[in-house]
Amino acid sequence: MTTLDQQTASEQAARMRIKDSHALDSDIGRLAQFYRGWASSYELDVGRDGYCGPMIVAELAGAVQTAYLAGERTAIAILDAGCGTGLVGVELKRLGYQLIDGFDLSREMAEKARQTRAYRHVRDDVDLNGPLSDYSSASYDITICCGVFTLGHVRPDGLRELARITRPNGFVLVSTRKSYAEATFFEDEVRRLQDAGVLVTAQCLNDAKYIADEGAHYWVFQVTDKDNAPTEEQL
Numbered sequence: 001m002t003t004l005d006q007q008t009a010s011e012q013a014a015r016m017r018i019k020d021s022h023a024l025d026s027d028i029g030r031l032a033q034f035y036r037g038w039a040s041s042y043e044l045d046v047g048r049d050g051y052c053g054p055m056i057v058a059e060l061a062g063a064v065q066t067a068y069l070a071g072e073r074t075a076i077a078i079l080d081a082g083c084g085t086g087l088v089g090v091e092l093k094r095l096g097y098q099l100i101d102g103f104d105l106s107r108e109m110a111e112k113a114r115q116t117r118a119y120r121h122v123r124d125d126v127d128l129n130g131p132l133s134d135y136s137s138a139s140y141d142i143t144i145c146c147g148v149f150t151l152g153h154v155r156p157d158g159l160r161e162l163a164r165i166t167r168p169n170g171f172v173l174v175s176t177r178k179s180y181a182e183a184t185f186f187e188d189e190v191r192r193l194q195d196a197g198v199l200v201t202a203q204c205l206n207d208a209k210y211i212a213d214e215g216a217h218y219w220v221f222q223v224t225d226k227d228n229a230p231t232e233e234q235l
Helices: 003-023 028-038 042-048 053-068 087-094 107-115 158-164 178-183 186-195
Strands: 077-081 099-103 121-123 140-149 166-177 199-211 214-223
Touching: 003 028, 003 042, 028 042, 028 107, 042 107, 053 087, 053 140, 053 166, 053 199, 053 214, 077 087, 087 099, 087 140, 099 107, 107 121, 140 158, 158 166, 158 186, 158 214, 166 178, 166 199, 178 186, 178 214, 186 199
Parallel strands: 077 099, 077 140, 099 121, 140 166
Antiparallel strands: 166 214, 199 214
16 A cells, blocks of 8 residues: 555545544443544544634634633633543643633543643543533633534533533633534524523624534623523523
């Protein structure tokens, strides 16, 4: 096999792993097992496919913080929810942020994130499809979730917990692949949370760059006053 053939085969294998990751049905066991095996080649695989989501959400966070939040960047607390190997954290650190926490379902992916030294704390074995019981309400100025609201991963109702752990008037930044937005009730969930007074949509970048084979929508939500948040029964 020639070098070119090997490169082509590697690129095809990478794309197949990305595709396979979208067929895991949000099952915590299957997701953990899949990413256990993918952690070592994840960054190489998505890099080959032109993955620019982390850079975009970090730059978006910088613009939102500068425009709306008081204080220096070094004092802004950010959570990278579903941090993976730490691609978003590295971009945030480049922009001057220091109080960056992260979590991921996969222990192997989270360990890669720790090794970047971009984060203050990184937790593993955290499932965004359930309550984030280790995180107190109103803990972060900005919460970022990039590459997680995608097919086979986190369900749309995970947005509710991201809003809960974000401070009043803080922001939640989320990317959704176009295929995910079209195949799920994400926009219905957004409307429901808006109607309940949990958050408002401050901005949405539609059909923006994300990865070679597909674009994404980038959502900026502002969290409203916690006194107006609905109870679990109301949601």
